Amino acid sequence: MRNLDHVSHIVVKIGSTSLCDQNGKLNKEKILKLIEQIAYIKRKGIKVTLVSSGAISAGMGVLQIDKKPKDIAAKQALAAIGQAHLMQIYEELFSLFKLKCAQVLLNHDDFDDRKRLMNLSNAMQSILDYDVIPIINENDTLAVDEIKVGDNDTLSSLILPVVDAQLLVLISDIDGLYDDNPHDHPHAQLISEVNGISDEIMEYAKDSNSQFGTGGMITKLKAAKVVNDYGGDMAIINGQVDHSLVDLLDGQDVGTYFNGKAGRTLSSRNHWIMYRSSPKGKIIVDDGAKLALSRHTSLLPKGILEVSGAFMQGSVIDVMSLDGELLARGIVNYSSDEIKLIKGKNSCEIESILHYKDYDEVIHANNLVINKGE
Numbered sequence: 001m002r003n004l005d006h007v008s009h010i011v012v013k014i015g016s017t018s019l020c021d022q023n024g025k026l027n028k029e030k031i032l033k034l035i036e037q038i039a040y041i042k043r044k045g046i047k048v049t050l051v052s053s054g055a056i057s058a059g060m061g062v063l064q065i066d067k068k069p070k071d072i073a074a075k076q077a078l079a080a081i082g083q084a085h086l087m088q089i090y091e092e093l094f095s096l097f098k099l100k101c102a103q104v105l106l107n108h109d110d111f112d113d114r115k116r117l118m119n120l121s122n123a124m125q126s127i128l129d130y131d132v133i134p135i136i137n138e139n140d141t142l143a144v145d146e147i148k149v150g151d152n153d154t155l156s157s158l159i160l161p162v163v164d165a166q167l168l169v170l171i172s173d174i175d176g177l178y179d180d181n182p183h184d185h186p187h188a189q190l191i192s193e194v195n196g197i198s199d200e201i202m203e204y205a206k207d208s209n210s211q212f213g214t215g216g217m218i219t220k221l222k223a224a225k226v227v228n229d230y231g232g233d234m235a236i237i238n239g240q241v242d243h244s245l246v247d248l249l250d251g252q253d254v255g256t257y258f259n260g261k262a263g264r265t266l267s268s269r270n271h272w273i274m275y276r277s278s279p280k281g282k283i284i285v286d287d288g289a290k291l292a293l294s295r296h297t298s299l300l301p302k303g304i305l306e307v308s309g310a311f312m313q314g315s316v317i318d319v320m321s322l323d324g325e326l327l328a329r330g331i332v333n334y335s336s337d338e339i340k341l342i343k344g345k346n347s348c349e350i351e352s353i354l355h356y357k358d359y360d361e362v363i364h365a366n367n368l369v370i371n372k373g374e
Helices: 028-043 055-062 072-095 114-129 152-163 199-203 217-229 244-249 268-276 287-294 336-342 347-354
Strands: 009-014 047-052 101-106 133-138 167-172 233-238 256-258 282-285 304-308 316-320 326-331 368-370
Touching: 009 028, 009 152, 028 047, 028 072, 028 244, 047 114, 047 152, 055 072, 072 101, 072 133, 101 114, 114 133, 114 152, 114 268, 133 152, 152 167, 152 217, 152 268, 167 217, 167 244, 199 217, 217 233, 217 256, 217 268, 233 244, 268 326, 268 368, 282 287, 287 326, 287 368, 304 336, 336 347
Parallel strands: 009 047, 009 167, 047 133, 101 133, 167 233, 282 316
Antiparallel strands: 233 256, 282 304, 316 326, 326 368
């Protein structure tokens, strides 16, 4: 038995395959079974925040379209049509258990901007204080690549720190993480517990072949990394198995459980820098700076070789090695144009080049988060 006594708030992400039938159309019976379990968990006093896929599938059902279009504008239109229908279904089914829900549509820039992130956090807390279940989805109608999270596995992992939940549950069409692809290898073994996302664990990931969803096992493991680095736990369970969500919360050994105690715990600020901000550019450094960064020292102009992108002072940027490895992510003390002028120089030369010097460092160690890999 797992001990989940520390869990008082969970984020539940439901994928399209757990909401739809084999033809990709919303299946009310499947949705009802999930909502019944959420209602049971709520009655136990556990808060629930829901991240739901299915808007485009719902739109396909409304318009009786059998195949998802490839055209972005068409998918955006289907998302707009389907989101209203999806929420109507949720409201109808939650009302059977005397529960209320609220719609929240987000994009990545809602996490990127610190003021908007604070507003989001305050709004989410107020919704939960009203004892209402937030139902979150990406705003696919307005999403473009520059502001798109991309998949709801990632979105749900970014939501967990916002609502200060302890556990993210990904409800999928697979029992959990296997040591090989169970669709191709029937003798593959289910991994019950994962203590840290290592390279070996990432090697187990095989993307799903679902035509209705956008995320595979790789996105789920990356979500686990984001959650674990905040100190939270994550689980993958099969939504097709009766009572799997209730069984998980009751401590039974279902699915794969990713233990957050095994990873590092980033502060809320550093977690924002590493995962929830959108880098505005890149700095490429030499091998000496790479070695220094591995010891978590500040980044000085001397070790900088190239600057990519246009960004202002205070922006979050990626620090890359010569061979393209992400070494760190941090907040810069100078703009991209200024860094281009002082790169390769000693800190004592900054004032003579820029005619001012507020900092010796391009990125101070306190504003730098070292990438620990997958």
